[in-house]
Amino acid sequence: MIGQGGHVTAPSTTTAPRLAPLYAAGFVTAFGANGIAAAVGGEHLELGLTLAWLGLFLALYDVAELVLKPVLGALSDRIGPRPVIVGGLVVFAAASLIGVFGTGPFWLGLARLLQGAGASAFSPASSAAVARLVPAHRRGTYFGRYGSWKGLGYAGGPVIGALVVQFGSTQWLFGILVVMALVTAVAVLVAVEPITPLPRQRATLAVMVRAATDRQFLIPVVVLAVGSAAIGALTGMLPALGTEVGIPLLVSTLAVAVLAVTSSLVQPVAGRLHDAGRLGTGAAGVAGTAAVAAAFLVIAVAPSAVAVFIAALLAGAGVATLTPVAFAHLAGTTPPDRLGRTMGSAELGRETGDAVGPLVVGGVGSAIGLPFGFAAFAVVALVGTLVASRLPSKTAATRDA
Numbered sequence: 001m002i003g004q005g006g007h008v009t010a011p012s013t014t015t016a017p018r019l020a021p022l023y024a025a026g027f028v029t030a031f032g033a034n035g036i037a038a039a040v041g042g043e044h045l046e047l048g049l050t051l052a053w054l055g056l057f058l059a060l061y062d063v064a065e066l067v068l069k070p071v072l073g074a075l076s077d078r079i080g081p082r083p084v085i086v087g088g089l090v091v092f093a094a095a096s097l098i099g100v101f102g103t104g105p106f107w108l109g110l111a112r113l114l115q116g117a118g119a120s121a122f123s124p125a126s127s128a129a130v131a132r133l134v135p136a137h138r139r140g141t142y143f144g145r146y147g148s149w150k151g152l153g154y155a156g157g158p159v160i161g162a163l164v165v166q167f168g169s170t171q172w173l174f175g176i177l178v179v180m181a182l183v184t185a186v187a188v189l190v191a192v193e194p195i196t197p198l199p200r201q202r203a204t205l206a207v208m209v210r211a212a213t214d215r216q217f218l219i220p221v222v223v224l225a226v227g228s229a230a231i232g233a234l235t236g237m238l239p240a241l242g243t244e245v246g247i248p249l250l251v252s253t254l255a256v257a258v259l260a261v262t263s264s265l266v267q268p269v270a271g272r273l274h275d276a277g278r279l280g281t282g283a284a285g286v287a288g289t290a291a292v293a294a295a296f297l298v299i300a301v302a303p304s305a306v307a308v309f310i311a312a313l314l315a316g317a318g319v320a321t322l323t324p325v326a327f328a329h330l331a332g333t334t335p336p337d338r339l340g341r342t343m344g345s346a347e348l349g350r351e352t353g354d355a356v357g358p359l360v361v362g363g364v365g366s367a368i369g370l371p372f373g374f375a376a377f378a379v380v381a382l383v384g385t386l387v388a389s390r391l392p393s394k395t396a397a398t399r400d401a
Helices: 020-043 051-079 081-101 105-133 136-167 170-191 205-213 215-245 249-275 281-301 305-333 336-368 370-388
Strands: none
Touching: 020 051, 020 081, 020 105, 020 136, 020 170, 051 081, 051 105, 051 336, 081 105, 081 170, 105 136, 105 170, 105 305, 105 336, 136 170, 136 249, 136 305, 215 249, 215 281, 215 305, 215 336, 215 370, 249 281, 249 305, 281 305, 281 370, 305 336, 336 370
C-alpha cells in the first residue's frame, strides 16, 4: 500500500485488496495455454499443421515462457507489477487477434509464440502483485485462491476449447481470448491499486547467482517443480496409459479433469491452514510430494480405471497442498524489491518441471513399459520429499518493506 511521501507501507488488514482481476489474469494464462493446445491438437490437419508443426506449435508457448518469465518478472520490480500485467495482457490479446485472422502454420505459430510472450509478463507480475498487496500473515490464503483460479483455467481450457471448436471454429476460440485478455486488462487498470516500485540495490552477477542458489529459494522451487512435473506427466501420459491397458479415452480424460478440479478446490484450504499456523511449510512440502509419489506408485502397481482416479485425487491434493505454501514461503523470504524476479524464476522452475515430468515417464516407459515410467517418476517425487524435508517446519518469517 502507498503511504505518505510515496513510501510503500504494509497492506491493510482491515480492507480486503481487490484481487479479482489478478485471479482473472491467472485464469487467462492457464485457459489460453491449455484451451488452444487442446483445440489445435484436435484440428491440426484441418488447420494445415503436420504432426511436426503441431509439436512446434505446442512448444512455442513454453519456449517463450522459459526465456522471458525471469526477465519480465525483474521488469515488474523495476517499473511496478501493474503496467507489466496490463502490457502482457494487451500483447496476449494482439497475439490472439493474429490467430483470429491468420491462417496457416506460420501465422498460428506466431500467434502462439506471442501469446507465450504476453503470458510471460502478466503471470509472474500477477504473483508478485498478490504478494505485495496482501497482508503477510494471509499470503497462503490469497496464493491458494490465485492458484485455484489458475487450476480452473487448466481444467476448463480443454473442455471449453473443444466445445467452442465443435460449435464454431478455432478462430472463435482465439476471438474469445482476445475479449478475455482485454477485459482483464481494463479490470486491472480500474480495480488494482498502483504498486510503487521499491528502491533496488544494484544486483551483480554474483549476487544473482547467490540468490538463485540460496536454499530459501532453491528448495521451494524444487518442490514446486515436482508438483508441476506431476501435473504435466499425468495430463500427457494418462491417456497414453489408458490406450495401452484398455481404459477408454473418455475415462482417462475425465481423470485429468478430476486432477485439475481437485487441485483447484484444495489450494485455498491449504493456504488458509498455512496462514492459521496449522500447516507448516515443511509439512506441506513433505505431504504434497509424498502424495504425488503415492499417486504414481498406485498407477505403476495396478494400472486400471480405478487406480487412475485414485491417482488423480492423490496428485491433485498433493500439488494443491504444496503450491500455495511454497509460494507464500518464497514471498515471505524475498525482499519486496525482488519479488517479481523471484516469482519469474520460480515460474521458470515450474515450467522446467512441466517439461521434465512427461520426459521421465515417457522415456522410461518407452524403454521398459509405461507402468515402469510411472514408477520412475514416483522415485523422482520421493527425492522431492527428501528435499522438502529441508524446508522450515514453521511458517516462514516474512521480510516486509
